[in-house]
Amino acid sequence: MLDDARFVGFIPVRDVAAARRFYEGTLGLRVVADTPFALVVDAHGTTVRVTPVPELTAPPFTTAGWSVPDVAAAVRALAARGVECLRVDGLEQDALGVWTAPGGDQVAWFHDPDGNTLSFSRARSSDELGAAARRR
Numbered sequence: 001m002l003d004d005a006r007f008v009g010f011i012p013v014r015d016v017a018a019a020r021r022f023y024e025g026t027l028g029l030r031v032v033a034d035t036p037f038a039l040v041v042d043a044h045g046t047t048v049r050v051t052p053v054p055e056l057t058a059p060p061f062t063t064a065g066w067s068v069p070d071v072a073a074a075v076r077a078l079a080a081r082g083v084e085c086l087r088v089d090g091l092e093q094d095a096l097g098v099w100t101a102p103g104g105d106q107v108a109w110f111h112d113p114d115g116n117t118l119s120f121s122r123a124r125s126s127d128e129l130g131a132a133a134r135r136r
Contacts, residue, residue: 011064012056012115013039019050026081042092058115065119071098071106074120085110086117109113114132 012017015126016039023029029041038049068074075096085097093099098108104124109117
């Protein structure tokens with residue numbers, strides 16, 4: 001039914017001006033439209049509607065994330081723009097805040113100005129999995 005439909009993401013915010021500075025200025029996403037109903041950004045071909053809401057309690061889980069080739073490099077670039085990664089209780093994260101899952105996938109989390117949890121992640125490739133299996 002939806003296999004040929006384009007996905008549109010939604011991120012709720014209280015302060016659209018602060019969200020624009022963050023999503024456009026800090027993360028580098030291109031603004032497509034700025035209307036009273038949503039700040040629309042292009043996330044590498046995916047439309048994301050940053051939508052104003054009157055009240056917001058940020059959920060305790062990841063709202064949106066980006067798959068990147070190098071999580072540590074993305075975290076360093078974010079830190080250079082003044083955004084720190086989150087520390088998650090119960091997860092062993094490196095000095096940058098990157099968690100490596102037992103299977104080798106990597107994730108780092110951070111907040112937008114409204115407290116929405118966002119992430120950078122990198123799934124371990126099938127080539128890497130095969131090389132690891134051959135080393136065993």
